[in-house]
Amino acid sequence: MKKNLFLFIFCSLSIFTCFGQKSVARRWNDVTIMAIRQDFARPPVQARNLYHISLAMYDAWATYDAKATTYLLGNVVGGQLYPFNGILEFLPLSGQIS
Secondary structure, three states: OHHHHHHHHHHHHHHHHHHOOOOHHHHHHHHHHHHHHHOOOOHHHHHHHHHHHHHHHHHHHHHHOOOOOOOOOOEEEOOEEEOOOOOOOOOOOOOOOO
16 A cells, blocks of 8 residues: 555656746756757866856846845955846836836
């Protein structure tokens, strides 16, 4: 009985995972992986590309999260300053442009 229950739960989770909506970060990673498959650069170059895209996604997320801190933006990393003054807050359009 326990084996059947485990099998049912495993299959259910697998189905939901396969048909679940992918996040924006997952889609960006998929596009990056597809580009890597079409390129003939060396593995260290591709690893650096994956690192940079992941770092950019993390900093983009961290700018909107109240508790997270960015890695590059607004910090000094490797002796290089990456200035950042925060995100702009846009007001909703009222129907008229002044």
